[in-house]
Amino acid sequence: MGKSEQQERLERIVGRFAEVAPPSWVRLVGNWEASPGPTGEITLNYLTLAVVDGGDRWLFGQVGYDEPLYDLVAQLHAMAAADEPDHAWTVLDLEVDQDGTFRVELGYDPPKRSRGVLDEESMGRFETYLDRWVAEHGPRPPARPAGSSS
Known part of the structure; x- marks a missing residue:
């Protein structure tokens, strides 16, 4: 498979992620670790998270x-x-923003979380994601115009 087919598949992943996201999401965060099984099939250990505009707080x-x-x-x-x-x-x-932009980073080292290594890279950065989001974006979402639902 060529890079264009992989890019198309990645865009389908982004689209599907947005389809299953909760209402009022502003950023989706996905992390998938791929580990081969005994017969060569791949098992994915994943975290799929969302930052949501809760009105008065993130x-x-x-x-x-x-x-x-x-x-x-x-x-x-x-x-x-x-x-x-x-x-x-x-x-x-994978990070997907509400405006449709997305960022992808691929890793090639042995996955950690699926092997029980729960360090900053495999778990900690997700556990503190909201704190970092609030530090960057402020404690409250921007005010919405009256009558706006998203």
Whole structure:
């Protein structure tokens, strides 16, 4: 599979992530760790989180499991592995903003969280995400115009 097919799959992941996001989300944060199983199949250990405009404060929490999103990420991994079998990504970080922009970072080291290593990289940065968001964006979302629902 070529890079254009992988880019298209990534855009489908972004779209699906936005579809399953809670109302009033402003940023989605996804982290998937890919580990090969005994017969070569990939298992994904994932965190899918959302920052939400709660009106008077920012909210942050887990986005529910979605099998189509999981499958799209697994397919993206398979595409990468088909291109470079010995150098497929092991960690996919994805941030999606409400305006449709997104950032992707791929890692190639052994995944940590799925091996029980719960350090800053694998868990801590997600546990403190809302604190960092508030430090950057202020304690309250911007005021919405009267009558606006999002």
